[in-house]
Structures are given as C-alpha cells and as structure tokens.
Amino acid sequence: GDSVTQMEGPVTLSEEAFLTINCTYTATGYPSLFWYVQYPGEGLQLLLKATKADDKGSNKGFEATYRKETTSFHLEKGSVQVSDSAVYFCALNQGGKLIFGQGTELSVKP
C-alpha cells in the first residue's frame, strides 16, 4: 500500500540554521503531497502542499518541491527560528485519506 517515510528525529538546530527534513513516498498514481506542523499541545496545521510533479509549495519561509523522479517532497527552510520548534508531518492523499509519515520533531535553540 501507499506509504510515507520521513527522516528520524529529533532534529536539533541553532537559530538561523538551514533546515532539511527528508520525506519520500510510495504511491500508485500521482497523489497530492502535504506538510503539516503540530506545535506543542496543539492540533495539526497545514504548512504547505503540492498537487502535481514539479510543483513547489511554500509558506512562512518553508518550501518543498514535488519530485516524481525521486518520489520525494523534502521540507526546507533557510533560517529557522525558535518558534519553528514543532513536529512536522509529511503526508500524501490516497483516495481522500491522508497517509502520514512518522513525524519529525524539530527543536531550535537560541
């Protein structure tokens, strides 16, 4: 079945460091891809999405590009802030249900 694999966490960075969180997927067809973020004690919020190959989703300085050839959707940010500390989930839409990766916890230190 379809699946999403994310890099293991936790990831600890200093403020203003460059962030990459790897995400690869296995799917039949061409699913839509998403990054959701979960701040401590809160629900999930959509961070960005891409619906077809080569689409780039972006929001709040985060970016991810839908790469069909490598079945990847890596999340990047050029300069992280302490307020970016959260758990990040990569997901694909399979027939209306979201299939999530295992989540990557990010901790940004001042």
Add this chain to the structure above:
Amino acid sequence: DTAVSQTPKYLVTQMGNDKSIKCEQNLGHDTMYWYKQDSKKFLKIMFSYNNKELIINETVPNRFSPKSPDKAHLNLHINSLELGDSAVYFCASSQVFSGPRMGYIQYFGAGTRLSVL
C-alpha cells in the same frame, strides 16, 4: 471562531467504560474524519464520513462507532475502553472527498487526549 472544534480536550476514564468525543465544523465542509495519534505521534485514519455517509472505515475494532447526525458533526463513541485506546484523537474536515490527485486541504481540530487507566 474555531473552524473544527472537539470536546472534550482531555478525557480520563477507567477501563471498561464507554465514552464519546464530539466534533463540530463550521466550515461548511461535506467530509469529516477521525484520526488516531499514538504515543509515538504516529497518525492513522480511522473513519471518514461524506454527507453523513460512511466512506472510509479502516480496520478499527467495532468498539469504535462513529455517528454523523448532520454533515457538520461527527462524533466518536467508544465502548468497553481498553488501555490501548489511550491516544490523541483528531477530528478533521475537508471541502470534498478527495481523489488521489486532489489537493483539498483537511482542517484539523485541536485533538482529544484520551487516557484509559
């Protein structure tokens, strides 16, 4: 105004009890979902309703019964609670029931943390 609201936020109960979690969305969406997040933060879909009709039913014990009185509400009733039911349960909604290429966003509630003692 909260778009997807769940009650209660926390639920602590004894094994064997029956409990319900309520979810309401004010976004005018047709489709609602229940997801379970385990202690390792892994998220998995449980159910989905589209216009009050059950359309996704993953392999969930039949102690879990969703009920959708109207398209703005999707409640989750759990019978005979077990220790393994302890988790965070998230409700979500989306504009339409999405196919594989559709990018309709699912909006999530803040979650209900269920602890079974």
